[in-house]
Amino acid sequence: MIKKYDSNFKLIWHFLKGSLPFFVLSLISAGMVSFMDMVNPKIVSFTVDSVIGDAPSVLSSPAASLVDMAGGLETLKAQPLIIALAVACVGILAALFRYAFRLSNAAGAETFVRRMRDELFIHIMGLPYVWHGENSTGDIIQRCTSDVQTVKRFVSEQLVQLIRTVILIAMALYFMAGINVTVMLGAAAFIPIIVCYSMIFHSRIGTAFRKVDTEEGKLSSIVQENLTGVRVVRAFGREVYEQERFEKQNAYYTGFWIHLMRLMSAFWSSADILTGMQNLTVLFLGTRACLNGTLTTGSLIALISYNLMLIWPVRMLGRVITEMSKAGISIDRIRYIMNSEPEKDREGALEPPMDRDIIFDHVSYSYEGGTGEALHDISLTIPAGTTLGILGGTGSGKSTLMYLLERLYTLPPEKGRIMIGDADIADISKGYLRRNIGMVLQEPYLFSRTLSENIGIAVDRPGMDQVRKAARLASIDDAIETFTAGYETAVGERGVTLSGGQKQRTAIAQMLIRKSPVMVFDDSLSAVDTETDMKIRHAIREVSGQSTVILIAHRITTLMNADRIIVLDKGRIREQGTHDELLLQNGLYRKIYDLQTAGLTDAG
Ligand SMILES: Nc1ncnc2c1ncn2[C@@H]1O[C@H](COP(=O)(O)OP(=O)(O)OP(=O)(O)O)[C@@H](O)[C@H]1O
Ligand SMILES: [Mg+2]
Numbered sequence: 001m002i003k004k005y006d007s008n009f010k011l012i013w014h015f016l017k018g019s020l021p022f023f024v025l026s027l028i029s030a031g032m033v034s035f036m037d038m039v040n041p042k043i044v045s046f047t048v049d050s051v052i053g054d055a056p057s058v059l060s061s062p063a064a065s066l067v068d069m070a071g072g073l074e075t076l077k078a079q080p081l082i083i084a085l086a087v088a089c090v091g092i093l094a095a096l097f098r099y100a101f102r103l104s105n106a107a108g109a110e111t112f113v114r115r116m117r118d119e120l121f122i123h124i125m126g127l128p129y130v131w132h133g134e135n136s137t138g139d140i141i142q143r144c145t146s147d148v149q150t151v152k153r154f155v156s157e158q159l160v161q162l163i164r165t166v167i168l169i170a171m172a173l174y175f176m177a178g179i180n181v182t183v184m185l186g187a188a189a190f191i192p193i194i195v196c197y198s199m200i201f202h203s204r205i206g207t208a209f210r211k212v213d214t215e216e217g218k219l220s221s222i223v224q225e226n227l228t229g230v231r232v233v234r235a236f237g238r239e240v241y242e243q244e245r246f247e248k249q250n251a252y253y254t255g256f257w258i259h260l261m262r263l264m265s266a267f268w269s270s271a272d273i274l275t276g277m278q279n280l281t282v283l284f285l286g287t288r289a290c291l292n293g294t295l296t297t298g299s300l301i302a303l304i305s306y307n308l309m310l311i312w313p314v315r316m317l318g319r320v321i322t323e324m325s326k327a328g329i330s331i332d333r334i335r336y337i338m339n340s341e342p343e344k345d346r347e348g349a350l351e352p353p354m355d356r357d358i359i360f361d362h363v364s365y366s367y368e369g370g371t372g373e374a375l376h377d378i379s380l381t382i383p384a385g386t387t388l389g390i391l392g393g394t395g396s397g398k399s400t401l402m403y404l405l406e407r408l409y410t411l412p413p414e415k416g417r418i419m420i421g422d423a424d425i426a427d428i429s430k431g432y433l434r435r436n437i438g439m440v441l442q443e444p445y446l447f448s449r450t451l452s453e454n455i456g457i458a459v460d461r462p463g464m465d466q467v468r469k470a471a472r473l474a475s476i477d478d479a480i481e482t483f484t485a486g487y488e489t490a491v492g493e494r495g496v497t498l499s500g501g502q503k504q505r506t507a508i509a510q511m512l513i514r515k516s517p518v519m520v521f522d523d524s525l526s527a528v529d530t531e532t533d534m535k536i537r538h539a540i541r542e543v544s545g546q547s548t549v550i551l552i553a554h555r556i557t558t559l560m561n562a563d564r565i566i567v568l569d570k571g572r573i574r575e576q577g578t579h580d581e582l583l584l585q586n587g588l589y590r591k592i593y594d595l596q597t598a599g600l601t602d603a604g
Contacts, residue, residue, distance in 0.1 A: 003339045008331040011338060012155065015116045022108030023160065029101035030164040036094035037168075038175050040087060041305035045179075047083055048298030051076050055296050109156030113148060120144050120334065126342035129408040130368075143337055147330040154327035158320050165313040165320070172306045179299045183285045187307050190278040191314050197274065198318025201267045206322060208260050215253045222246050275311050282307045349429035354436040354517040355546055356421025358382040358405070363416035364571075365400060365409070374400045375571045378416075382564075387541075387549040389559025391589065392568030398552045399442055401568075402520050406437055438516035440524040442552075444507030446498070451480055452487035454506055458514045466513055473539035474509035475532050476502060501527040508536060512543050520550045525558050533558055556593050565589070 005011040016023070042063065049055040050073060057064065057073060067073065070082050124140065169191065176184035226233055226242050233242055286303050289295035295303075358381070365375040375397045382388045392398050403409050405418060407430055418425045425433060438458070446454050455470055456462030467487060471477040479502055483489040491497060491506075498506065504527050511519055519540070525533045537558065540549060551559045559565055560579040567575040567582070567589050575587050582589040 005335050005338055008328060008335060011331060011335050012151070015112060015119070015151075016155070018115055019108040019111040022104045022111065023155070026101050026105035026108060026160060027163055027167075029097045029104060030160070031167050032097040033094055033101060034164070034168045034171050036090055036097060037309060038171050038306070039090045041302035042175070043083065043087055043090070044305070045296070045298030045302035047080075048301060049296045050298075051080065051083065053296075053298070055298075105156055105160060109152055112155055113152040116148050116151065116334070117144065120148070120337060123338060123340075123342060127337075127340055128343045129403075130410075131340055140337070143333045147333045150327055150330035151334060154324060154331070158324045158327065161316070161320050162324065165317050168313050169310060172310050176303055176306045179303055180286070180289055180295055183282055183289065183295075183303050186281040186285045187278060187310065190274065190281070191310070194271065194274050194278070194314050195318045195321070198267075198271065198315060199322050200318075201263075201271075202319045202322035203325075205260070205263055205267070206326060208256070208263060212253070212256045212260060215249070215256055219246070219249050219253050222249055271315055275315070278311070279304075279307065343430060345429045345431075346427075349432075350423050350427045351429055351432045352421060352423040354420055355384050355548070357384050357419075358518065358548060359417075359419040360401070361417040361419065363401075363404065363411065363418060365397075365404060365411060365415060367400075367409075373571050375404075378571075378573060380566060380573065380576075382548055382550070384548055385546050386563040387544070387551060387561075389562030389565035390550065390552045390568060391554070391556065391559060391565060391592065393554075395570075396568040397571040398568055399522055400571075402439060402522055402550065402552070405518075405520070406434055406439060436516050437518040437520060438511045438514055439520040440504075440507045440511050440522060442522040442524075444503050444524075446491045446503060446506060448491060450485075450488045450490055451483075451506065454491055455487075455509045455513060458510055462513060467509075470509040470513035473512045473536075473543060474505045475528075475535050475539070476505035476509055479505075499527075501529075501532075504528060505532075505536070508540075512539065515543060515545075516547065518548045518550070519544060520552070522552045523554065525553060526555070530557060537561065556589075556596050 005014065042059075046057065046059060046063075050057045057067065059067060066086075067076065070076060070086075071079075076082055121144070124144075173184055173188055176187065222242070222245060226246075233239060282303060286295060286300045290297065290300055360378050360380040363375055363378040364373055366373045378397075378401065390398050390401070400409070404411050405425070407425060407428075411418060411426070413426070420428070447457065451471075452462075452464065452467045455467050459466070464487070468477065471480055471487075480487055480489070489497070504524055508521070508524055511521070521540070525536060528536065533555070534557075537551075540551075549562075551562055553559045556579075563578070564576065565579060565582060566573050567587075569588060575582055575585055575589050577585065583593060
């Protein structure tokens, strides 16, 4: 498969579309800030040498013409305020460019990260169900949050900082060279040493930081586990044990930080020594040149100023470079998502009528990484408009059969066919197929929205009466009425405020409101009592009309009225027929029936 983004550069370039002008503007502004910073030492050295002293002016021609405009050297000597004004002007200009830099950089960074978030979200939504099964939610979220932040920092801070620093260093060295080449070389000699030293240190400390991160992760997972599982901790009286576990980890974590701080302190102090030596060199070479008469006092002051300007950027450069190299991992992780192939229909996908017979034709299926076959040679016809019941123990392949029907998993061509009327579902548009085959999932998921929004989630602008009707059919209306906010009650994160049975019934209402031509209820009545089960089954029959209904259950009463029932066992159809036929067969169905009804008779 050809990867769309075969290099990190390509991916960053792609995301940069739209924010590039901002970054270019910010770099130009940064260049101007650096230039303005270079001007002040020039003014100072000119003032010391030519305004206070009597040395002839050595200004460049644009600067000299500015002095002429101000009235010449004599006027400046008489009116030193003009020099102060010039310094103020330079300061104001630098401030304006700094403002432009920050603003355009922030705008660039935010548009960049916004584009990245949008694209990632849309891309992830389009990825196949299988992909979501293979990748853990936590990991995907981390890629979309902290990795995105790392990449944002890489582009808007580190990359910009790198270019900015290089411009600043180049300018400062250039201006120094204009004054005295020997001093410039003396200062420049320290730059590679300091940068390398800081790079080595930061890559070392990076390992220590990662370790601290891991330990912090462990600490917070202890906290999280204990908060989420607080009931278990209380119920088993594990408070003291958990407390000790936490204290141990906390002590370990603290130890790491202290180690890290020791490393940091050692670095900063030793880097200070290097910087001090650089200052010393400039001062020594400069003073010597002054004494030789090849350098003026004002120029020495300028050289020292330029050298001071270099110190911080150079010290940070090593850190920036090391951190930039780490961003590669984050870009790779985002690239993995962007390179995953989204679900696509093939050219000319069909949208055939769906109120037709559903035919499973010698269908076998094995999950990737699964143990053996989940389904083996299933052949089955569900006539349009009838109800099929599927009974089977856990892991017998019931849900798998339905996932294949919805094409959540792809059936390889050599493993049989699934047809709806004359159309092979492999040729049908996925969106169309799923819109028409409604499925109440075995583990329903409710969004953190209101109940009415949740019930109407699959239809466009549902009316309140539609919502109420669906709720009534799903026998959830009574429960909803007891909530103070009724249908406007917000369902908490993961639907925690609802009981398992209430959640199931909300999911059934979601389905009944949309009335698809094919309706699948995957173990949807497992958490409701027998009476509600019966009421809902009547409602389903009432709503379904011409729809084909597939009812999956463990409880025979749930599906005994179906037109046809199949008994699945270890991925194979063991028995099939109507309830009465199956009872007569005296097989597995009969055995389950006897077991389930015996319980009832015993109980009363
Ligand atoms: N994503 C998956 N990857 C690998 N194996 C899977 C996957 N999903 C299901 N299986 C396996 O396939 C088999 C059939 O699973 P399936 O979910 O279809 O069973 P089921 O009949 O719906 O069971 P239950 O009544 O518990 O819902 C099981 O052995 C299960 O372990
Ligand atoms: Mg299942």
